[in-house]
Amino acid sequence: MVKEAEVREPLILGKDVTYHKITEEVCAPVEGKANKLWWGVFFVALTLGLWGLGSITYLIGRGIGVWGLNNTVGWAWDITNFVWWVGIGHAGTLISAVLLLFRQKWRMAINRAAEAMTIFAVMMAALFPGIHMGRIWVSYWVLPIPNQFGSLWVNFNSPLLWDVFAISTYFSVSLVFWYIGLIPDFATIRDRATGPIAKKMYSLLSFGWTGNAKAWIRFEEVSLVLAGLATPLVFSVHSIVSMDFATSVIPGWHTTIFPPYFVAGAIFSGFAMVQTLLLITRKVLNYERYITIQHIELMNIIIVVTGSMVGTAYLSELFISWYSGVEYESYAFLNRFSGPYAWAYWSMMACNVITPQFFWFKKLRRNLMISFILSIFVNIGMWFERFVIIVTSLHRDYIPANWSWFHPTWVDIGVYLGTIGLFFTLFLLFTRFFPVLALNELKSILKVSGEAYREKKTEDKTPETTA
Amino acid sequence: MTTEKFLYGLYNDDEILVSGIKKLQEKGIKVNDAYSPFPIHGLEDVLGIKWTRLAVASFMFGLGGLTLAILAINYFMIIDWPMNIGGKPSFSLYENLPAFVPIMFEFTVLCAAHGMAITYFTRNMTFPGLPARNPHPRTTDDHFAVELSFRTNEMEVNDLKEALKETGVVEIFEKERITKFV
Numbered sequence: 001m002v003k004e005a006e007v008r009e010p011l012i013l014g015k016d017v018t019y020h021k022i023t024e025e026v027c028a029p030v031e032g033k034a035n036k037l038w039w040g041v042f043f044v045a046l047t048l049g050l051w052g053l054g055s056i057t058y059l060i061g062r063g064i065g066v067w068g069l070n071n072t073v074g075w076a077w078d079i080t081n082f083v084w085w086v087g088i089g090h091a092g093t094l095i096s097a098v099l100l101l102f103r104q105k106w107r108m109a110i111n112r113a114a115e116a117m118t119i120f121a122v123m124m125a126a127l128f129p130g131i132h133m134g135r136i137w138v139s140y141w142v143l144p145i146p147n148q149f150g151s152l153w154v155n156f157n158s159p160l161l162w163d164v165f166a167i168s169t170y171f172s173v174s175l176v177f178w179y180i181g182l183i184p185d186f187a188t189i190r191d192r193a194t195g196p197i198a199k200k201m202y203s204l205l206s207f208g209w210t211g212n213a214k215a216w217i218r219f220e221e222v223s224l225v226l227a228g229l230a231t232p233l234v235f236s237v238h239s240i241v242s243m244d245f246a247t248s249v250i251p252g253w254h255t256t257i258f259p260p261y262f263v264a265g266a267i268f269s270g271f272a273m274v275q276t277l278l279l280i281t282r283k284v285l286n287y288e289r290y291i292t293i294q295h296i297e298l299m300n301i302i303i304v305v306t307g308s309m310v311g312t313a314y315l316s317e318l319f320i321s322w323y324s325g326v327e328y329e330s331y332a333f334l335n336r337f338s339g340p341y342a343w344a345y346w347s348m349m350a351c352n353v354i355t356p357q358f359f360w361f362k363k364l365r366r367n368l369m370i371s372f373i374l375s376i377f378v379n380i381g382m383w384f385e386r387f388v389i390i391v392t393s394l395h396r397d398y399i400p401a402n403w404s405w406f407h408p409t410w411v412d413i414g415v416y417l418g419t420i421g422l423f424f425t426l427f428l429l430f431t432r433f434f435p436v437l438a439l440n441e442l443k444s445i446l447k448v449s450g451e452a453y454r455e456k457k458t459e460d461k462t463p464e465t466t467a
Numbered sequence: 468m469t470t471e472k473f474l475y476g477l478y479n480d481d482e483i484l485v486s487g488i489k490k491l492q493e494k495g496i497k498v499n500d501a502y503s504p505f506p507i508h509g510l511e512d513v514l515g516i517k518w519t520r521l522a523v524a525s526f527m528f529g530l531g532g533l534t535l536a537i538l539a540i541n542y543f544m545i546i547d548w549p550m551n552i553g554g555k556p557s558f559s560l561y562e563n564l565p566a567f568v569p570i571m572f573e574f575t576v577l578c579a580a581h582g583m584a585i586t587y588f589t590r591n592m593t594f595p596g597l598p599a600r601n602p603h604p605r606t607t608d609d610h611f612a613v614e615l616s617f618r619t620n621e622m623e624v625n626d627l628k629e630a631l632k633e634t635g636v637v638e639i640f641e642k643e644r645i646t647k648f649v
Contacts, residue, residue, distance in 0.1 A: 019504065019609035144543055153543040157552050157566040165573040173580040180584065183593060184607065188504065191604035207588070208597030211606055212614075213514050215591050216506040221521045222587045226580055229525075233576050240569055440505040443609075447481075 010451035011106055012442065013289040017452045019443050023188060026437045029285050030189055034432055037284070045424035052418005055411050056131055064134045066411045072404035073394045077412045078132045079244075080386040081419060084269070085125035086167070086241055087262075087382060090234055091270025092118025093174055096181075097230035100223065105449055106298055108441040109290040112185075113281060114274045115178040116434065120426040121273070122171045124419040129163070131415070159243040166240040170233055177226045183209050184219070185435040238266045245389065252332035252393030257320075261313035265382060268306035268352070271299050272378035279372045281431060290437055293366050300365040303378065307356030310385075314353060332393055340405070341392040348388050351381020469647040473499065474615040474627055475602045476636040481507050484611040487634035488513050494630055497619045502601050502612040521590070525583035532578025536571040592648060602642050610637070614644075 012022075034042075059066055069076055092114040099107035130139055142164045144154050154161050186206035193199040209215070242262035245253035275296070282291040321333035337345045355377040358364045365371070396403050430436070447453045478484040481503065488498050492513075501510060511518065541560045544550070544567070549557040557563050588594055606612045613636075615627055622630075631639050 023504075023608045144539070151547060153548055155550065155552065156540050156544050156570055157555075157563070159569075162569040162573070165570045165577075169573045169577040169580075173576065176580060176584045180587065184504075187599065187601070188607040190599060191601070191607045203599060204595050206599070207593035207595055208599055209593055209607075210591070210600040211502050211504065212500045212601075213503075213507075213510050214500075214516055214519070215593075216503065217511055217516065218519045218521055218587055218591055220506050221519045222583060225522050225525050225583060229576050229580050232572075236569065236572060443505040444507075 006454075008449070009292070009294045010454055011109065011290075011292065011294070011449040012446055013292055013451050015452050017289065017446065017450055019446065022442050022446065023192070023439060025286070025289075026185075026435050026439050026442070027189055027192060029431060030433060030435065031192070038428065038432070042425065042428045045421045045428060048417055048421025049425045050418075050421070052415055052421055055414030055418055056127075059131060059411050059415065060136055064132070066409060068407045068409045068412055070404050070406075072397050072402050073391055073406045075390050075394065076406045077387075077408055077416055078128050080383065080390055081416050082125050082128035082132075083241055083262075083386045083390075084383050085121045085128070085419065085423075086238065087266035087269045087386075088273045088379075089118040089121035089125060089170075089174075089270065090238060090263075090266035091274045092116070092121075093170075093177075093230050093234040094267055094270065095274070096177065097227040097234065100227040101231060105445050106295055108438055108445060109287075109292075109295055110274065110278060110299075111441075112178075112181065112434075112438045113278060113430075113436050114270075115174065115181075116430045117274060117277060117427065118174050118270075119171070119178060120423050120430075121270075122167065122174065123426075124423050126167055126171065127419065129167075159240060159247050162240045163244060166237045170237045173226070173230060173233060177223075177230060180219070180222055180226070181438060181441075182434065183207055184211060185439045187211065188439055189435065235263055238263045250393050251326070251328040252336070252389065254329075255317060255320075257313055257317060261310065261317075264306045264309035264313065265352075265385060268303060268310055268356075269378060269382035271303050271306070272375040272382070275299055275303070275371055275375035276379060277427065279368060279375070281436065285431065285436060287437060290442060293368075296368065296371055297362075297365045300359045300371055303375075304356045304359035304365075307352060307359075307378070311353035314349065328398075331396075335396055336388060336392045339392065339396070341388065341395070344384050344388050344392065348381050348384035351377045352385060355381070468645060468649075470643045471646045472617065472641055472643050473602070474617065474624070474631075475640050475642060476613045476615070476631040476634065477603055477605070477638040477640070478611045478613070478635065479609065479637050481611055483635050484613065485510065485513055487631075487636070488613060490634045491613070491615075491630060496615065496622065496627065496630055498613055499616040499619065500614040502603075502606040502614070504607050504609060504611075507611075519590075521583055521587060524586045525579045528582025528586075529575045529579030531582070533571060533575040535578070536574035537567075540567050540570065597648075598645070600645055602644065603638075603640075 014021075067076070067078065069078075092111075095107050095114045096111040099111075130136055133139055142154060142161065154164075183206055186202050187209035190199065190202035190206045193202050239259035239262065242258035246255055246258040248254060278291055279296070282288055318333055318337075321329045324330070336342070355374050358370065358374060391406050395405060476487070478487060484501060484503070485507065488501065488510075491498055498514060501507075501514060503510070510516075537560070544557050544563065545560050551557070555563070560567070601607060602612050602614065603610060613631075615631075617624070620627060628639050
């Protein structure tokens with residue numbers, strides 16, 4: 001058994017934790033009944049989600065004209081929401097893949113929920129380019145399929161097509177990665193299930209998992225290789241999303257800093273959303289011993305690091321716009337912070353650059369209420385970042401006669417709130433039917449990083465046991 | 468479908484399982500397999516199981532994906548319908564390569580990941596609808612099972628059971644298991 005340094009804080013709290021206790025506690029929400037609070041929140045989320053689906057149906061029926069878009073502002077909330085959701089999705093892969101490659105054991109308590117969040121967020125994101133096409137029934141035209149239009153192919157030079165490949169690869173690989181990790185845990189629920197329907201369902205979901213030695217070897221190899229593949233993938237996806245803007249010739253978009261700046265922003269916003277979700281989940285499902293204050297603190301450290309990277313990017317972008325001497329470029333940024341959309345720019349600055357700086361203080365990093373409030377600020381700030389980049393760069397066209405303004409209609413608002421509703425509906429269902437913590441991974445670190453076993457080791461002072 | 472009857476010993480700790488297997492092997496008993504609720508590091512050395520070659524498979528799938536992407540993009544953009552986009556004519560794959568790299572990369576990852584996942588499911592024989600094949604329901608919770616085959620061990624059943632008892636098992640039982648689906 002590998003010994004861990006005594007100075008490290010234990011990752012699983014509680015002196016009476018055993019393998020069985022982990023199973024019991026993680027399976028409790030799946031096997032028990034939902035309380036009134038869950039039903040209340042679920043009902044609100046579902047209503048919002050259905051309202052969103054209604055808005056989407058109306059949009060498809062009537063056409064894109066029901067959004068507030070106009071000739072000048074051709075992209076607005078739709079693409080803002082798309083980039084916002086994709087960004088949120090990045091934290092899950094970062095936690096499960098990048099932290100796995102770096103052998104960070106603290107990822108084990110949060111990776112399952114974070115990956116679920118990734119998948120639901122990418123689903124919401126993928127919706128927007130789809131409905132933005134207007135004629136969603138021909139959305140298969142984005143794929144290089146042999147056709148009868150003079151065998152016309154999609155343009156492989158275009159970042160929009162790169163996006164199609166990036167998002168679909170990202171979604172499907174994340175889904176497979178997540179599901180492979182879930183199989184052994186579904187098997188645990190299967191073997192504990194008492195009801196015939198539950199037994200049948202989890203039997204189906206667990207694919208007949210055996211848990212023999214060779215299966216576990218393969219499991220570990222698959223996890224490692226998928227992590228190795230997902231790591232460059234996650235960086236490529238948001239780089240490509242940023243290239244949707246960066247390869248255009250719009251002042252304020254045409255910037256080489258975009259890919260790293262977008263990736264940092266994505267990790268920043270993703271961790272904020274993980275924080276928002278897990279601070280509630282750990283409380284409601286009684287997972288405080290697994291998702292400890294230390295986990296919260298480590299995530300807050302990532303938030304302050306990536307938040308500062310984003311802040312640096314904002315400032316260098318501003319500086320370069322002046323230093324470049326390009327009039328159009330300078331004007332785009334002057335307009336951003338002092339034009340009619342200055343309120344959006346300063347909301348973004350306040351939420352993304354100033355609020356995360358509070359996390360330099362250990363006391364604040366370890367405070368749950370502060371963490372929760374600041375995570376909400378970051379979520380809002382990152383939405384404004386995309387709104388600022390998209391709408392303020394577009395609304396003042398080259399000719400002043402074309403200057404315009406963006407007013408969201410009820411359909412814009414309905415679709416956006418609807419995706420939030422659908423996202424929470426899916427996440428709430430996840431907490432009822434899926435093991436929210438990675439059971440098998442937590443068990444594998446119990447003896448190394450669990451408080452229960454650490455105490456025992458220091459007490460009997462025995463030399464290393466065989467294993 | 469082929470089934471075979473095995474003798475199982477159940478342990479309640481991973482360290483006891485590993486030391487138990489070593490004790491059995493010292494007596495010349497061949498241990499067929501072990502079942503656990505989580506991966507136990509070093510178990511493959513004790514059992515003498517070779518490390519998996521899934522990573523190699525993944526590499527091959529990735530290579531296949533990359534080749535396919537290059538061939539397809541070359542056909543679509545250079546041979547079949549060359550387009551002059553932004554004053555950058557598509558006369559050769561080489562000259563246009565930078566713009567094609569993102570999709571080549573994405574398609575490589577797509578094939579490597581899904582190819583490996585399918586290989587993984589096939590090698591483990593885990594597919595939706597297949598029956599659970601762990602010997603005891605608690606081997607996915609907090610118990611660990613060791614599997615002894617009657618075919619490879621020439622000892623008497625009672626001697627095998629006696630040997631198991633000395634290793635600190637909590638339960639001994641015989642059970643049939645599916646060994647092959649096809």
